Every structure is written in C-alpha cells, then in structure tokens.
Amino acid sequence: MTMLRHLCGPLALCALLLAPRTLPAQEAEGLRAAEAAQRALPRAPRLPRTAFLENRTLVAAALSPAGDAVAYLRERKASRALWLLPADGGRARMLVGATQAEQVTWSRDGRWIFLRGPRALAIVGVDGLSGVRVPLGGSERRRVMKLDPSQPAAVLLRERVAIGNGERWRIVRMDARGKRTLLREEARWVHDVALDAQGRIVALARFEGDHDALYRVRPGGTLHQVLRLRPMERIELLAALPDGSQLMAGNPGGDFRRVLRLDANDRLQTLHEDPRAEADLDEVVLDPRTQQPLAASYRSTVAATHGIGDAQAVVADIARRFPGRDIALQAGSGPSARWLVSERAATLRDPRWWLYDPRNGGLRRILDDPGITADSPKEAALARKVAISYTASDGRRVHGFVLLPPGVDAARAPLVAQVHGGPINHFRAGYDGVAQFLANRGYVVFQSNFRGSTGHGRAYTFASNGDYGNGRVQRDIVEGVRWLLAQGIGDKDRVGIVGHSFGGYSTLLGLTFQPELFKVGVAGAPPADLGWAMRWLVESGDQGDLPDRSLRQTLRALSLDATDPATRARLHAQSPQANVAKMRRPLLVMAGGADRTVALRSVVDYGARLRALGRPVTLLVEPGGGHSPVAPLAREAYLFAMDTMLQRHLGGPPPEPPGPRLREYLRANLRIAGPEFEAFATK
Known part of the structure; x- marks a missing residue:
C-alpha cells in the first residue's frame, strides 16, 4: 500500500x-x-x-516449461519450503526445507528453479543440487530483471556501479552455476531489455532524464530511438521474435495498455486489447519455447481472460469451466503441454489451483490438501x-x-x-x-x-x-x-x-x-x-x-x-x-x-x-x-x-x-x- x-x-x-x-x-x-x-x-x-489476514499457506506456484511439474512455495508456521509436484499425479517432494523466497521461476530448460526473495536470489536444481546464491539490493542495488530466454538456465541482473559521485548501470547475465557475462553498461537507468536467440540485447527501454524511450540496439551496440514515451506511458519488452519484431505490452500511442508488436520497420501494431474498451491489459501469457502470446487478461471492473491466435479455443474452454471467476494462466510449451490455472474470485481468499490437459480437456485440482486449504473462509x-x-x-x-x-x-x-x-x-x-x-x-x-x-x-x-x-x-x-x-x-x-x-x-x-x-x-x-x-x-x-x-x-x-x-x-x-x-x-x-x-x-x-x-x-x-x-x-x-x-x-x-x-x-x-x-x- x-x-x-x-x-x-x-x-x-x-x-x-x-x-x-x-x-x-x-x-x-x-x-x-x-x-x-x-x-x-x-x-x-x-x-x-x-x-482475513491473508496468511496464505501457498505463497507461489509455477509450471515448468514442459508442463510436466509444478514448483510451489508452501509455508508451515514460521517455515517456508520449496516443493515439486509431478503433473502426472505423482507425490510432491520437498527440494528446499527453508527459504525466504517469495517468487518462483523456472529456467528455460526446466532443470533449475530460481527462488527470488527480498534480499537474495537462490538457484536450485530439480535434482536437488544447489546452484548459487546471489545477494540482492545493497549498494549495487542489484535486482533480477527477468529470465534470459536465450539461454538454457540464466537470468538477467541489473546492477549499479558507483563512479565517484556518479553511477552507471550494468545488465549482467548470470547462469545457474554463477557464471557472469556483462551484456551492456549504460549511464542511464535501463527499465527493460529484449534479447535475440543468440543472447544479444536487441532492444532496450531507458529513462532519458525527462521521459522514457525505446531503442533498438544495432549490431555494433549503437542505439536507434524508436519511441519517445509520454508521461505515464509504459512498455514491457516481452520477446524479440525471429522476424526482427518486438513483442511488447504497454500503452504507447494509445489510451489503454494492450499487447503490441513493433515490426521490423518500427511500425506499431495492436495484437490484442480489451474487447470491452474499458480496461488496461493486466497480464500476458507466452509460450515458453516460441515466445508467442497465448492469452491476455484484463482486470479492472470485471476480470476476463482471452486467448490469442491458435490458443483461442484452449483458453475459451478453460474460461467456460470457471464462469464468474478470474483465471490466471501459465502454459507449458507446445500444443499438448498442460496449463496451470489459478482460479480466483472476490469470495476466495486463497486461489484454487488446477491442471488442464488440452489433449482431452481434462481438468484436475491440485494443491488442495487440508494443510493448504483448511483455514480459507x-x-x-x-x-x-x-x-x-x-x-x-x-x-x-x-x-x-x-x-x-x-x-x-x-x-x-x-x-x-x-x-x-x-x-x-x-x-x-x-x-x-x-x-x-x-x-x-x-x-x-x-x-x-x-x-x-x-x-x-x-x-x-x-x-x-x-x-x-x-x-x-x-x-x-x-x-x-x-x-x-x-x-x-x-x-x-x-x-x-x-x-x-x-x-x-x-x-x-x-x-x-x-x-x-x-x-x-x-x-x-x-x-x-x-x-x-x-x-x-x-x-x-x-x-x-x-x-x-x-x-x-x-x-x-x-x-x-x-x-x-x-x-x-x-x-x-x-x-x-x-x-x-x-x-x-x-x-x-x-x-x-x-x-x-x-x-x-x-x-x-x-x-x-x-x-x-x-x-x-x-x-x-x-x-x-x-x-x-x-x-x-x-x-x-x-x-x-x-x-x-x-x-x-x-x-x-x-x-x-x-x-x-x-x-x-x-x-x-x-x-x-x-x-x-x-x-x-x-x-
């Protein structure tokens, strides 16, 4: 608040x-x-x-890229642990017995889990082996920007470098073993970046002193300004696509936040916006492998989730199963991979979690044992x-x-x-x-x-x-x-x-x-x-x-x-x-x-x-x-x-x-x- x-x-x-x-x-x-x-x-x-204190036993849950497992953080009394649940119905097993993490993210190859807390990032292998632990914040103001979609298992970090009375900002790739690669250093604060399949930064959004701007990054590292943003215009770089276009979420050049595509010729196209013409985009679901948009959610007066492209039928079928509900989705990669569905409502203090199988329309509730759901009103x-x-x-x-x-x-x-x-x-x-x-x-x-x-x-x-x-x-x-x-x-x-x-x-x-x-x-x-x-x-x-x-x-x-x-x-x-x-x-x-x-x-x-x-x-x-x-x-x-x-x-x-x-x-x-x-x- x-x-x-x-x-x-x-x-x-x-x-x-x-x-x-x-x-x-x-x-x-x-x-x-x-x-x-x-x-x-x-x-x-x-x-x-x-x-009504919202002391949720289930802190976070994330579907693996292949859709074959769900990683989740579960709290019991003063202890929080990381668990792994097979999507085929097997028993969950504990990977980490004590963590302060609040967010769970899978590596692209599905072999590692990134646990992000207020003060540290911890990396854990699904085989139980631990990777590195990286402190966040501090004088470097280190923060996790996003998962690196170009690498099997890496994240992008933003770090401050003090130079006398001034400062610069570094974008660093760090893999699951702790190997660091400097990708770019800027005098100005970088909000977001997009990487191509080779792991090169091809677009970035940064603060220019009195406005934000979107740039393409040329092969030699020079910048070409594409968009100058007005006050309260925001963009999120979702993916760099193979055809040279950029997938984004934001509201440049319009009133509402929506799903956007900036083509290779820097023309801005709207891929999806609220059909009611009333609400800003709240969330976009991407295919973990292709980075193509699958679904968009809008949550202002009513909560509605819509499919995009080939995923329209799947998302519509899921939505039909939850009339009058707000659904949040996570997708596995490929047409046969499972989806993770979070069912929410004004009358649900704690979300309900489901696995949806697009091959047969099967829907199975998970994470509903009494230890998780007993105290919910x-x-x-x-x-x-x-x-x-x-x-x-x-x-x-x-x-x-x-x-x-x-x-x-x-x-x-x-x-x-x-x-x-x-x-x-x-x-x-x-x-x-x-x-x-x-x-x-x-x-x-x-x-x-x-x-x-x-x-x-x-x-x-x-x-x-x-x-x-x-x-x-x-x-x-x-x-x-x-x-x-x-x-x-x-x-x-x-x-x-x-x-x-x-x-x-x-x-x-x-x-x-x-x-x-x-x-x-x-x-x-x-x-x-x-x-x-x-x-x-x-x-x-x-x-x-x-x-x-x-x-x-x-x-x-x-x-x-x-x-x-x-x-x-x-x-x-x-x-x-x-x-x-x-x-x-x-x-x-x-x-x-x-x-x-x-x-x-x-x-x-x-x-x-x-x-x-x-x-x-x-x-x-x-x-x-x-x-x-x-x-x-x-x-x-x-x-x-x-x-x-x-x-x-x-x-x-x-x-x-x-x-x-x-x-x-x-x-x-x-x-x-x-x-x-x-x-x-x-x-």
Whole structure:
C-alpha cells in the first residue's frame, strides 16, 4: 500500500463477459437486483479477525516449461519450503526445507528453479543440487530483471556501479552455476531489455532524464530511438521474435495498455486489447519455447481472460469451466503441454489451483490438501463484489465496486467508503481482506476507482487534472456515496470512510470537508498535507530516491510536483493540515514508526494538533513498522482498531475481544487514546 509505488505503479467476475456497456438506469437496476439476491441469503457467520489476514499457506506456484511439474512455495508456521509436484499425479517432494523466497521461476530448460526473495536470489536444481546464491539490493542495488530466454538456465541482473559521485548501470547475465557475462553498461537507468536467440540485447527501454524511450540496439551496440514515451506511458519488452519484431505490452500511442508488436520497420501494431474498451491489459501469457502470446487478461471492473491466435479455443474452454471467476494462466510449451490455472474470485481468499490437459480437456485440482486449504473462509461467508459505474456531477463516468454482505438489508446497513492508496492505483474485481472483514461485520463497502486511478486507460488517470485536494477527485468519492444512498444502498445516518496512504489522506479530507456525510474515519499512514508529503518523498523518502529518477517527472505530469511553489501552495490550502480546526468527527490514525513513504513526524504532528483542539482522535503507531503493517500482530491490531472505531460510531456488532498479546500491543503503542480506546490507555 505504498503511496508512490501506487503513484508509479498492505481478484472476481470474469471470462466471457463481452456485453456492451449498460446505461446508468440499467446499472442501477442491476445493483438493486444484486442487493435483493444477497439480502435473501442466510446471514453469514462472523469469522475471526485472523481469517482475513491473508496468511496464505501457498505463497507461489509455477509450471515448468514442459508442463510436466509444478514448483510451489508452501509455508508451515514460521517455515517456508520449496516443493515439486509431478503433473502426472505423482507425490510432491520437498527440494528446499527453508527459504525466504517469495517468487518462483523456472529456467528455460526446466532443470533449475530460481527462488527470488527480498534480499537474495537462490538457484536450485530439480535434482536437488544447489546452484548459487546471489545477494540482492545493497549498494549495487542489484535486482533480477527477468529470465534470459536465450539461454538454457540464466537470468538477467541489473546492477549499479558507483563512479565517484556518479553511477552507471550494468545488465549482467548470470547462469545457474554463477557464471557472469556483462551484456551492456549504460549511464542511464535501463527499465527493460529484449534479447535475440543468440543472447544479444536487441532492444532496450531507458529513462532519458525527462521521459522514457525505446531503442533498438544495432549490431555494433549503437542505439536507434524508436519511441519517445509520454508521461505515464509504459512498455514491457516481452520477446524479440525471429522476424526482427518486438513483442511488447504497454500503452504507447494509445489510451489503454494492450499487447503490441513493433515490426521490423518500427511500425506499431495492436495484437490484442480489451474487447470491452474499458480496461488496461493486466497480464500476458507466452509460450515458453516460441515466445508467442497465448492469452491476455484484463482486470479492472470485471476480470476476463482471452486467448490469442491458435490458443483461442484452449483458453475459451478453460474460461467456460470457471464462469464468474478470474483465471490466471501459465502454459507449458507446445500444443499438448498442460496449463496451470489459478482460479480466483472476490469470495476466495486463497486461489484454487488446477491442471488442464488440452489433449482431452481434462481438468484436475491440485494443491488442495487440508494443510493448504483448511483455514480459507467458506465462500458463503464472504460478500459478493458488484462492479458499478456512476455519473459524476460533471458528466464523467466513474467506476467502482460495492461489497454486499449476504443476509443483510443494505438499506439499513452502515456504509463504509474504502479509498485506495496511490492515488495512481485501483481496486480490482477480486479478493480484498479489509473489505471482506468489514462486510463480514455487516457493513456495505464502497470502493471508488475515482478519476486519477489506473486500470481504465491513460486518459482516465489524467482526468484528475491534479485536483487531489478537496476538489474533483474527492467529489468522485463523495458523489459515489451519495449515488449509492439514492439507490437504497446504505443508511445515510451511518456512513464512514477508511483508507490507507492516499486513502488515509482522503479519509481526513472527508471528515474535514464533508462532516455531514461521514460520521467517522479510519486513516492508515495519512499525509495530512499532500503537497508537503510529495516534496518530502522526493527529497527524503525512499521512493524519492528511485534509481530511474523519474519521480519528479511523474509528479509534474500529474500536476503534483510539490517542488513547484504554486502547486505546493494549492495543495496546502486544501489540506486537512491547513484546515485542522474544521475537523470534528472521531478519527483513528494508524502509522508505522519507520515509514519512509509518509513521514511519521507529519502524522504525529497532525494528531497532536487535533488533540490540542480537544478533538476525538486516536493514534496507534507500530514500532519499527513501515508504510503498511506486515507482522501478523500488527495487522490484527489494524483490523481490531478499525472494527472498534466503526462499531462505536456506526453501530456494527461488538468487536471480537482482543487476546492478551493484542491487548498488550495496544497498551504499548497507543500514542493518543481516544474515548473508544480508554480501556487500553496506559495509566
């Protein structure tokens, strides 16, 4: 939930939903029908807080290039291990007993597995032999870029080389035995590269100081610029094809992110885009051998996956097996190789995994033993997530979602607006632990993908026009709440607002400027003055020191460049910090003691100002915590505190009592204890 990771970059209804866009009246009618259907269901049992912490036993899974095995990371208590499951139905065997890895990637020859964690890359042979271990990060800022598709078993690394007060960037190939080959060195940050079959870099995308650009790399190593990218245009180099063309994903020269081909004559062609003309491309599936695109997924309002070329029939058959679901696919190489299918939905905390055999259409569920799936909440206990669109007061269509708890009369239920971080981010059609937790307590949850959000094209992101104070962006959220109330969704006298990072900032805005609507707020890591926070982030925060040095340009394009005095003054004038005297609604603020995205001192200062004015505020600070809570106890405290606050002021059910460890955590870390938390205040 980091603010500038969301700025620049803490799952569902799907598949074959290709109907044309509906009119506003039809959407309202559909929403009311969905609410009636949910109201008629039995009331869901209240689940424990811990059921929503997303402590998934299965961390990651990857299909081998031949489609004959699945490698997966499985967590048991405090131990995480790498396992290998034969696709033919044999028993899984453990390859690594202890690892901190979070991602699994196969080598092209299927003999090695690359385990990527936050601090190291480890390479393991499927025969049980270990390869090398490479530290990541550090002064070299070493990162894994991608698998090297030209080699049997190698990855591409990007490394920083310090030269006096300057720096250069190296692209290095490293094979499974640790052999390193320098492929290129650049003075500028290289985002991505493409290699031909001989292992030569033939294209690269890099940051040019005030924009990104795509280059072809000529045989002698000189560069030929092909594309100059506009702000918020992004490309991903997927493959260099034998005919000299480049397969890419991105949005250059258009509004939506899509599958692209740059031919040998530098002409850009669209290979696939959202048939609904509504969503950005989210994921592309490639054939491991030919590097040809097989499928494309779009996940903004609905989640849909479509086949490309010869794979259309296979993907359509898989999608038919999972109506109303979001499917993520991995393909083996060749027409007879198996596919790995991840089944996801708003009502599935943990994905379900399947193997699909294109030879006979066979579908077999895997990785479903009780040790993996036992703690996942039953779908009947979770809320349906309905995609909506509503018309803002200036005529723009705004997208979002509503979570409707089963067995609840939405007209009589409290309504909570949940605002996403970023602001350059978006809610997706899938599972959201905080939203499902609130819905399980009987709250209707509204998630607005207000203008300025991603996922709906570049024009939608720029439609904010920099109006991130008490202006157009905030009005999109407020008008969405009022539209829902007009449809009979939510009790107008019991409306709250919650969010993290930019969502926390929006929470403060809502309580400050719309107190007649929002009765209570919960703000995680909120910047009380967005202009000050943006400037701090550029000059002092972690993300202000991004190696590509593009943050200032991104903010400038979005009219958020707080190094500009006029922009900073505009944002400050509309900020909760400058209007603190207007804030009278009860507020819970949560923050991390070592947050490098939103400065803790600014959060504490805002809380102290409210307290000095006698306002009802609570401040909970996680010692040593970052921008978002990670440790299980800190995340449970986050949910408990939110539950306590909303119950007191919106009339939800009493919170599940805290255990001894959680009670002690609250006593130790409440910097300011408002009336809702007097029982935990240090005497």
